[in-house]
Each structure stands twice: as C-alpha cells, then as structure tokens.
Amino acid sequence: MTYIGRFAPSPTGPLHFGSLIAAFASFLDARANDGKWLLRIEDLDPPREQTGAKEQFPKILDAFGLYWDEEISFQSQRHNYYQDVLDTLLSEHYAYRCDCSRKEILARSNSTVYDRHCLLNPPNSDAQCAIRIKCKNISISFNDQIQGPYLSSLSQSGDFVVYRRDNLYAYLLAVVVDDYLQGVTHVVRGSDLLNETPRQIHLQQLLDYPTPAYAHIPVASNTQGQKLSKQTFAPALKLDNLVPSLFNVLVFLDQQPPSELLDASRDEIIRWGIENWDLEKISQTLAKPVDRSE
Secondary structure, three states: OOOEEEEOOOOOOOOEHHHHHHHHHHHHHHHHOOOEEEEEEOOOOHHHOOOOHHHHHHHHHHHOOOOOOOOOEEHHHOHHHHHHHHHHHHHOOOEEEEOOOHHHHHHHHOOOOOOOHHHHOOOOOOOOOEEEEOOOOOEEEEEEOOOEEEEEEHHHHOOOEEEOOOOOEOHHHHHHHHHHHOOOOEEEEEHHHHHHHHHHHHHHHHOOOOOOEEEEEOEEEOOOOOEOOOOOOOOEOOOOOHHHHHHHHHHHOOOOOOHHHHHOOHHHHHHHHHHHOOHHHOOOOOEEEOOOOO
C-alpha cells in the first residue's frame, strides 16, 4: 500500500514555529516511507480566516523546501462531498438535526454535554439546525504511534456536531471525508487533536472508511504552557533563518541532529532528516515549551 500523508493548516493566521513542526514531521514521515505528501488548506470557516493567509502557505512551505505532491486541495471547494455524506448519515439514522443553543443545553442539564433533547423532540423546521452524530454507548480505542494506546468513551462527551447551526460544515466531518477521498493512510499531527481522533474514527466506522495510522506529536507551547497559535500571538515564520528553524524542529522532535548541520544547506538538512527519521524517538508527551522568538 502506498503511504499517503498530509499537512492541513487552517488559514486563521500565519504559519508559525508550531506549524513548521507539524509540517516537517508529516513531511519527513512520508518521505522516509517513500510516500506521498499532500497539502490541504482547511478553509471551512470564512469568518475566522485571515486575509491572504492561505495564499502565503504554499510560498512558505516552498521556501523551506517542503514540496508537496499533487494539486493543493481546498475544503471550501468540496462542500458537495460533505453534503452527500451528511445526507447518508441522516438517511441511515446515524445523525439527527438539533436546534438547541449552548445556553439552552446548559440551562436544561447544567452541563455542556448534549442531553439528546432534539433526538427525542425533533425540531419543527430544518432551518438553523446543527446535525449531530449519535454516540450513546460508543467507546473507541486505537494505538497512537507516539502516544500509545488510547481509549475514549464517546457517550461521556455527548453526540457531537458535524454541521453547525450557522450553516458551516464542521472540521470533524470534513477531515474524515477528505482523508478518505485523498487516500490518506498516515496522519502525523499535533497532540492538540488527539482527543478529536476517537470521534473521527467513529465517523470512519459509520461510513465504512478505513482508519489511517495516527501519530500525534507534542505541540509547541510558550512559557505559560499555552499552545503556540494566533490566539497566543505566536510570531510568523521568518524566511531568513531556514536552516536554524529546520534544525530546531529536529531537536524538538528528539531526532538528535548533529550540530554540524547548522552549517549545512537547507536541502542537506532535509536530506539528513529523511535519512535519519525515527518516529520512535519522539517523546511521549503532549506539549513541550519553545522559545517564543522561533
């Protein structure tokens, strides 16, 4: 089976050091396994997009020497696929419509876990309805290639949303559909998405999709323990220090690069990374602090 991996950033802000970690890790794992590496822009939420961000992503990855295979895909151009899957989930009674607000849910049950009100009392209209997946008595287990065995009882977190009340497709649905349609076999991404993986596997099982192999790398955090992100003011990647940035990613990922690589070219450090890539070296932790100046 051909290895197919991917990097799938959201254009809610510029790529930063944490983004580079996820991109380089997934790239190295694909290339070390003689596989393909795809670039997918997850532009599902226009109100949160930063103008010009998704146009910059390919240019930045290209500058770092992280070349993708096949054409770039954009989730904003794939709504018809998501709608077809939603229709299937509804027709098979795996999902149901819900018009409850968060405030109403909290007032009824004093909890953010959904109480299945709309499953027992269907809305009078489909307008302004979310679509939820049934999760009662569902437990999902999988073996993460970095974090190890993982077990989750989905009934404890409640029936989750795959279509939002504001008429936007949820990330959980889109990522499952896209990974299937693109033939993704391996997902290397940040541990901040570890808790979402059981829900994705549940959807894969409902739709009779194969489940990729998952490897959740530690996320980069600031000194306050916050994940590097637009919300925590992570600085955008600079293109004038390519080699030090790539070297620091290898260090972050516990690949133990020799210091001589700091004097190497961009392509030489990438070549070293591919030839020496070892997923088993990556520490089994969810977050690691890095210098904010990265």
